[in-house]
Amino acid sequence: MALNIEGASLGVDASGIQRYITDINTNLVEEACTQLQQGLAELRAATDAVWVGKSAETFKSNMEHDVDSIVSALMESREALVNEIKDLGAKMGEVDENLVQAR
């Protein structure tokens, strides 16, 4: 049986790259963003139940601002990572192409 990514100590797997990108996207970044935003809605309701007024609005607004900031940071870092991974995959492919000159 031919060597695959599981048995290798160095290497790149194109379909593995795609699965990894999907994994990062779905299970880390999007999952975090979903939990942040849904959780925030519940936090707003919990605050409204015990606290009303300008101070409460500022408290909620601060939390919303923080969530917006981290969601933006996650989205930007995901984009940077995906581009980097694709670039790395391509470069490793080039390394493989140029390792042995055909006669």
Add this chain to the structure above:
Amino acid sequence: MSLQSVAGNISTNFQNDIQTTISQAKNFFNNLFGQVQADLSHIWDGGFAGIDQNGLETLKGAIETYCQRIEGVITGFNQNANVEQAFKGPIADACASYVDSVKGLIAAYVSTVRAEKTDAGTAFENYAIGAQQLSQNMVSDSDTIRQQAQSIRIDD
């Protein structure tokens, strides 16, 4: 000076003192209500502003639940198994470093949110202190009003 004119002067002076005292009391009330009307303008547009002190712990609990929910995303992502389906070697380490940095970002955010529990507690405490101070001021003002009212009583 005749007895009649002395009596008349006393009566006049007595009436003047009454009028002065009533005038002072009226000014006091007007100033008090004027101040209250000015303070009402600080109440926010929603009309009602207040806290349920008994609900503070519930709010803190909701914040903690939220933090644990976000932390669950970090602990639930198995980066080692995932990156090795794509890369083997130093590049895998670089990807793992990225994921660690994302996790660190989320952890730092959670730490900030946890601090909000303290902020909420401080806000509630200060609200109570402020209300207590206002009530003490009102008691003091009420005492002054009572004294003013007492001073214009002419019946025993």
